[in-house]
Amino acid sequence: MTSNGQNPSDQEILDRIGWSQIRANERKLQRKNFWVAFAFMLPAILLVSSLLLAPVAFNVYLSFTKWAKFKGIDQFAGIANYVRLGTNPFFADALYNTSIWVVASIVFPLAIGLALAVFLRGVPFENLFKNIIFIPRILAPTAVGVLWFYVYAPDGVVNRFLGFVTGGDVDIGWLYQENTVTPAIIATFVWQSVGLVMVLILLGLSAIPRDPIEAARIDGASSGQVFRHIVLPLLLPTLLVVTILSVLAGFTVFDLLWVMGASYPGQRTLSLAVFMYFEAFQKGSWAFGSAIAVIIGIVVFSVTWIQAVLQHRVDRMMR
Amino acid sequence: MKLKSLITATVTACLVTAGSLSASADDVELVHDKGFWSEALQKVGDSAGEKTGNKIIESAYSAPEQYKAFIQSSVASGDMPDMFTWWTGGIFAELVETGAIAELDGIWEELIASGDFDPSVRDFYKVGDHIYGVPLHLSRWIALYNKKQFEEAGISEPKTWDELMAAADKLKAAGFTPFHATTQDGWRGFIWFQEIMLRTDPEAYKGLHDGTVAYDSDAVRNAFKIWSDWYAKGYFSDPRSNEEAADFARGKGAIYLIGDWAIGLVEAAGMKADEEFGAFIMPNQDPALPSSVIIEGGPIVLSKAALDKPDVVNALKYFVSVDGANAWAAASGNALGNKNATPPNSVVAKVNADVDANGTLAFDRWWEAVPADIQGEAVAEFNRFMLDPTMETAESVMSNIQALNAEYWANR
Numbered sequence: 012m013t014s015n016g017q018n019p020s021d022q023e024i025l026d027r028i029g030w031s032q033i034r035a036n037e038r039k040l041q042r043k044n045f046w047v048a049f050a051f052m053l054p055a056i057l058l059v060s061s062l063l064l065a066p067v068a069f070n071v072y073l074s075f076t077k078w079a080k081f082k083g084i085d086q087f088a089g090i091a092n093y094v095r096l097g098t099n100p101f102f103a104d105a106l107y108n109t110s111i112w113v114v115a116s117i118v119f120p121l122a123i124g125l126a127l128a129v130f131l132r133g134v135p136f137e138n139l140f141k142n143i144i145f146i147p148r149i150l151a152p153t154a155v156g157v158l159w160f161y162v163y164a165p166d167g168v169v170n171r172f173l174g175f176v177t178g179g180d181v182d183i184g185w186l187y188q189e190n191t192v193t194p195a196i197i198a199t200f201v202w203q204s205v206g207l208v209m210v211l212i213l214l215g216l217s218a219i220p221r222d223p224i225e226a227a228r229i230d231g232a233s234s235g236q237v238f239r240h241i242v243l244p245l246l247l248p249t250l251l252v253v254t255i256l257s258v259l260a261g262f263t264v265f266d267l268l269w270v271m272g273a274s275y276p277g278q279r280t281l282s283l284a285v286f287m288y289f290e291a292f293q294k295g296s297w298a299f300g301s302a303i304a305v306i307i308g309i310v311v312f313s314v315t316w317i318q319a320v321l322q323h324r325v326d327r328m329m330r
Numbered sequence: 331m332k333l334k335s336l337i338t339a340t341v342t343a344c345l346v347t348a349g350s351l352s353a354s355a356d357d358v359e360l361v362h363d364k365g366f367w368s369e370a371l372q373k374v375g376d377s378a379g380e381k382t383g384n385k386i387i388e389s390a391y392s393a394p395e396q397y398k399a400f401i402q403s404s405v406a407s408g409d410m411p412d413m414f415t416w417w418t419g420g421i422f423a424e425l426v427e428t429g430a431i432a433e434l435d436g437i438w439e440e441l442i443a444s445g446d447f448d449p450s451v452r453d454f455y456k457v458g459d460h461i462y463g464v465p466l467h468l469s470r471w472i473a474l475y476n477k478k479q480f481e482e483a484g485i486s487e488p489k490t491w492d493e494l495m496a497a498a499d500k501l502k503a504a505g506f507t508p509f510h511a512t513t514q515d516g517w518r519g520f521i522w523f524q525e526i527m528l529r530t531d532p533e534a535y536k537g538l539h540d541g542t543v544a545y546d547s548d549a550v551r552n553a554f555k556i557w558s559d560w561y562a563k564g565y566f567s568d569p570r571s572n573e574e575a576a577d578f579a580r581g582k583g584a585i586y587l588i589g590d591w592a593i594g595l596v597e598a599a600g601m602k603a604d605e606e607f608g609a610f611i612m613p614n615q616d617p618a619l620p621s622s623v624i625i626e627g628g629p630i631v632l633s634k635a636a637l638d639k640p641d642v643v644n645a646l647k648y649f650v651s652v653d654g655a656n657a658w659a660a661a662s663g664n665a666l667g668n669k670n671a672t673p674p675n676s677v678v679a680k681v682n683a684d685v686d687a688n689g690t691l692a693f694d695r696w697w698e699a700v701p702a703d704i705q706g707e708a709v710a711e712f713n714r715f716m717l718d719p720t721m722e723t724a725e726s727v728m729s730n731i732q733a734l735n736a737e738y739w740a741n742r
Contacts, residue, residue, distance in 0.1 A: 053372075081428045165570050184570050187513075187717050274385040274513050274572065276714035279707075292395035294705045296404060 025087030064184070068299045073230050078298035092302035100103045102303075104280035108193055109262065112282055113314070119253055124208030124253070128216060129238070132277070145206035153202065159199040160186065163271070172281030175221045192275050196267050204260060204268075208253050215249025216242070226286075248329065253313055262311045344369065357385045358645035362466075363397035364417040365390040377657040384641045384659075399568040412636035413646060415466050418454050418627050419539075419698030424523070425631070426457040432637040432725070433460040434646075441650060444670075448709035451667045463629030464650045468667035469589035471525070471624035471695065472538060472609045472681055472691055474596060479506045479584040481485045487610040491527050491529070494613055498565050501584045510583020511716065512571040517697070519712030521587050524624060524696035526553040531614045539699040541739035545708075545732040548723075553723035554715070561719035568715040575599050578607075587612070589626050594663035598741050603677040611684055619690040626695045627667070660691065704734045 026030070074092055079085035096102050113270045127144060131137055147155065162168045163185035171179040185195040219242060227237050272278040272285070279289040283303060291300025332390035341395035353489055357379075360371065367623045371388035379385025385593040389411075391397040398421075405428050425431055426621075441447045480497075488494040500509035510520050525533040530553055537543030544550070560566060567583040577584040578721065579599035592605055601607050611623050630649065636642040648654045651694040655671035658664060663674045684690065697705055711727040 080424060081402050081430075083403070160572070164572060165568065173652040184717070188572055196480065247724065273516050274570065274713070275516075276513070276710040276717065277517060278521075288395075292399060294703055295398065296703075 015161065024325075028049060039117070039156065070304055072300035073298050074305045076298050080295050084288065084298075092299045094206055095299060095300060096306065101280050101286055104277070105283045105286035109283045112197065112264060113195055113258055113261040115197045116200060116264070119197070120204045120208040120257055121250065121253060123205045124212050125250075127205065127209045127210040128173075130217065132213070144209055147203040148206040151205070152266035153270055155199060155203050157268045159195075159202075159267075160271050161275075163195050173212045177318055186271055191276060192272060193276075193281065196271050196281070199271065200267055202258075204257070207256070211253050212246070212249060213257075215246050219245045245329075246323045248322065249260065251318060251325060255318045255322075258314050259311065260319065262307060262314075338441050343586060356383055356641055357387050359387050359389050360413050360415070360645075361389045362416065363391045363392065363394045363412040363465075364628075367662055370409070370658070370664075373661035374407050374649065374654060374657045376490055378645055378654065381653055382644050382648050384645045384648070386645050391510055401425075410633045411631060412633055412639060412642045414642065415461065416626045416629055416631050417698050418584060418612060418629055419694055419731040420700065421565040421698065421702045422455070422463070422629065424702070425470045426462050429742065430634055431462050433462060434632070435461050437464065437643070437647060445651065446650070446668045446670050448667070448669060451627070453627065454692075454694070456631050463631045463687075465666040466628040466630045467591065467626075467662075467664040467665065468648075469591045469626040470611075470678075470681055470685070471521075471587065471589050471626065473612050474505075474588060474593070474607050474609050474677075475562045476581060476584045476588040476601075477608055478505070479581060482506075483584075487608070488613055489611045490617055490697070491615045497562075497585075498560070500683050502564060506581070507567045508565045508585060509570055510578050510586040511569060511576070511671045512574045512577075513569045513713040513716055514568070514572050514574045516713065518574070519709045519714075519716055520696045522557060523717075525587055525610060525612055525713050526556050526697075528622060528624060528693055529612055530556065532614075532619060535693065535696075537692065541735065543551075545735050546728040550728055551724075554719065554728065556716070556723050558719050558724055565718075566719075569713075572580075590678050590681065591626075591664050593675055597663075597675075604680075607677075609681055611681065611688075611690060621685075621690040623685065623690050624695050626698070675731070701738050704731070707731075707734055 027296065062237070073084070075088060075090070077085045077088040077091070077100045100130075131140055134140070150158075163180055164170075165184055167184065170181045170183055173183070183191065185191045223241050223245075224237055227241055234238070263284055264282060265288065268278070268285050272281050275281070279286050287300050287303040287307065289304060290296045331351040334476055334643070337604060357707060360375065362371065364371070368388055368390045375386030375388055397470075400694050401414065401416070405425070408430075410430060416422060418493060438447075438452050442449055442452065451465065451468060454465070454468075455461050475487070479501060481505060483497070483500040485500050486496045488497045501508040507523070511518070513519055524535065527538070527550070531549040534543045534547065535550035538545065538550070543695070560711055567577065571577045571582065573594035574586075574588075575584065575592055575612045579596055579601040586592075590609070593609075598602055604734065612622065614622070614673055631648065632642060632646060649658070650668060652668055652670045655666050655668035658666055659672060659674035665671070665674050697709070700708065708731045711731050
């Protein structure tokens, strides 16, 4: 109560405790904290800006220009490079093959990695098997490509094995035929990437609490039911992370296609990344290559954004 | 104390190593994309240092694609290497058109006056009225042949088209595969196409390079018919071989069409030059046509600014001199066209003699002669034909290449 018998207003109370001074001090501290934080972030900001954002921005700009060999940017070309994409006979094939890659790079590593992670848990020599499956991951993709190039050669291990099984001569040019080249290289990609997927899923499995599983078992749930209704939902966040990594790998795969597809006449159509390389580096069409890069970037960004939204929903569901 | 000694020794060793590796002011850098020749080029560079005082330091870039990008951007920025390698043909003209490359007319006058080079070699590096390069190597595209298989089939080097066909039949009858051709590394598809075109219609072959002859013309169709027919007769080896030179040495094909730079590769694969394999220039279908051979002549060029640097000019002159050519031949097994130099091997010496005896004309290799914008896609189409060598595929190949070709020339 004040001396005149009335309750003090909120403002009077705030003035009495020196609220405005407290706010001023807080703001000063926030400003100071901001600049301290900014100073710590500055190296990262500079690096990301100069080595990532600036090249990306320049690439986008380049895609709207005409590039002249030995001269550089010649003139502004509007959307001409993007229009040219629509009429280029190789672009549609490269886009189609890239979509196959993306689907395959999600489905196969995930399915096989999940199966391996589940079935390898608790088996004798578990660690030995895991290590063997993980070994291809530590090899350079180019080395893997060279190795499998010879595995798929007309007189390579695959044809010899098939010949042994069928009892006849098998002479399939796995890396020379349109209908076999992409599946063959995808199989190599899966062979190399499944180890990492398995390890990530194993980490996810180890983080799942035992209580709900034991409770379900006490209630009479079968192993299949436990997996489907408890393990799989709790594993969803991990599976989404694995999916994002797989999509990015599928979109940007280059080394394997470059090495293993070297003798395939349609090599430039094996993926958008390879098509971009051919246009930019082999033909010197930098602006057109930049337009392809922008398309790849838009598609990758869109897919990962959708996955991020899904991830957010799953996180909320888990809470 | 031990640690101190160790550090001192390490620092000293590093300084000594750095000192021995660093270039001196008189050294000249040769920038190139031929990493497989780095060691050989440096041997020539060392020899240049001993003989002229201007040591050449080879500087290898990675893949050709990145190298082209590097040179293009360095020309655009005006900060280009003094001396570097390039390619002949359309891509050479594009480089010269920038105005950044030095004219070498004066150097060529000396080279021809000394009798070291034939004037025809000079023309490979001519754009307009001036000369802009000297040869890094000058390789003839010849037919290497397996002497043992020829002997068993009872044949000798074919001098005419009919003899070539008869030789192929006899080789086939004797159980050998007459012709060796692969799609290895994706670039080899043009080899037999260019040869058949040159042997059947040399004017049309030249016309393909400047857009005056279409890839779906009768001359090209005729070449594809011959090519397809030879495949149908089983004349060719498996195009999927990934060990071309080694497979020739293993006897998988009796006649191997390739640049003479491959002689070293065949020898490395275990075949002895002259003793186990020889070489001949492919005959023309029409005996009335003059003898001709395809030449691959990778050039070394100078930047315009380098022409005012005596060290660089000296280094360039040494490279194409008799001493330089001999050092290059000994180090790499390649010839660079200096007539007074010793041929790198007896097979090249024999081809030199054939060329001199027959007044053989030189033609640009298809790869360099066609516009760079279409070469990659076109050669992929040739490879596609080799993997499915029917006339149906040939028609589609011709149509696809012509679409690219027409688009390119329409936009010039």
